[in-house]
Amino acid sequence: MPTTTIAGTQVEVNEEGFLSNPDDWNETLGTEFARLIGVEMSEEHWRLVKFLREDYKSQGETPTLRRVSTQLGLPVKQLFTMFPGKPAKKMSYVAGVPKPKGCV
């Protein structure tokens, strides 16, 4: 596993740069991950990131865009505005959880 120094802390990341261990996450890392992909964190962004982390913890897997949208009452379109291009991948990257499997 490669390690990288983000915001002064050394953390383990996978080959795509995702945090290897979700428990290593903190808000400073989250802010830095967001900065790296050009996202400025608003209150709404934090609400979403916190939901992703809580849901990952309780369900054992990263929620899909559909689940995020229905659980938080945010239209999918808005998720694309908040995390342009690939919201599912980007929001899980910032939240320090594995990217959603989509499926198999």
Add this chain to the structure above:
Amino acid sequence: MTTATKKSLVVLGAGTAGTMVANKLRHRLNKTDWTITVVDKTDIHDYQPGYLFIPFGMNTPEQIRKTKHAYIGDGVDLVLAEVDRVDPEARSVALTDGRSLAYDYLVIASGTSPRPDQTPGMLGDEWHRSVGEFYTYDGAVALRDQLSAFTGGRLVVHITELPFKCPVAPLEFTFLADDYLRSRGLRDKTEIVFVTPLDGAFTKPVASKELGHILKERNVTVETDFMIESIDQERKVLVSYDEREVHYDQLVTIPLNMGADFVARSGLGDDLNYVPVDKHTMQSTEHPEIFALGDASNIPTSKAGSVAHFSVEIFVENFMELIAGKPMTHSFDGHANCFVESGGGKALLLDFNYDTEPLTGTFPLPKVGPMTLLKESRANHVGKLAFRHIYWNMLLPGRPLGLPPHMSMSGKIPADA
């Protein structure tokens, strides 16, 4: 023993999983102690893998359609009715015609269905015309007529969202369409585009690489990371959430798939109406007397007949232990075994489970085959075509096929991703 003290197993759905489980357990459960009731809304049983071949005239509609009752064994009650809801506290199933069925154990095997109503603009005047699909009998037949009238242009094969039934089918359709258009002298006049919400051709990295190569060889354009927002039938375009547009002359879409609505009404489903279960026993995480088999559950493997088949075998053994008051000792590994038609009379075979990526090697016998894993061969194609007979005559009646439900690593070699 009187009838009143008989135990009752109720199975919701008489598709692949429901039919198999009812027939297998009827052989194992004493008729004086157990009733088995299967509920389904129709008496039609389609061999669903055959839908793929209908648009190309490789299967006739009659070959894939039978009645359900003919495949339900003696001693199993088939009730043709729609389920209104399950009451897990009262252990009863309410039917929409007012009847209700009490159960000691319940198997939910109501599958997953395409839901074109969930994407704005998918249904409409052009549904089953320029907006085609092959996941229903009517859709497959309509697409056959559309393709036979096709004279060239942009043929777009599109996946709405995952998970959906038989995840390799859209690729197979693409390969077969390439073949079909070639044979009709239309391939040069047709651009084939494969549109997917994934970042590659398939969900499993190794297979995605192999299948991606074949798409490239066949000159198919792949549009990845495409999350559809709507279809504009007048302008003939797919519109994504990030405002990309893909034009089509003939669209072949795989609509969003969802589990049965009664699952949602009963409070038993997740966001897509799939029943959350333990992935090794298929037992509901909420109600220990409820199991979900086949496509109806949320287990993280392909929604496919092979998975239904292998998981039913595990379930039957566990169920016999459960009702004897013993712990369930059999564990499903997520084994899926999928033929992938690649056109030209050849097919690939994928074999994978929860933990193992598709392997190369031979199947079912180590080093002998006759089928090859993750590589095109004629034997695989022949195997796929022959499976229709095995399905009707051996699988549904619950006869053993001699294939172990667990994935074997013997004779198989991990491929490099």
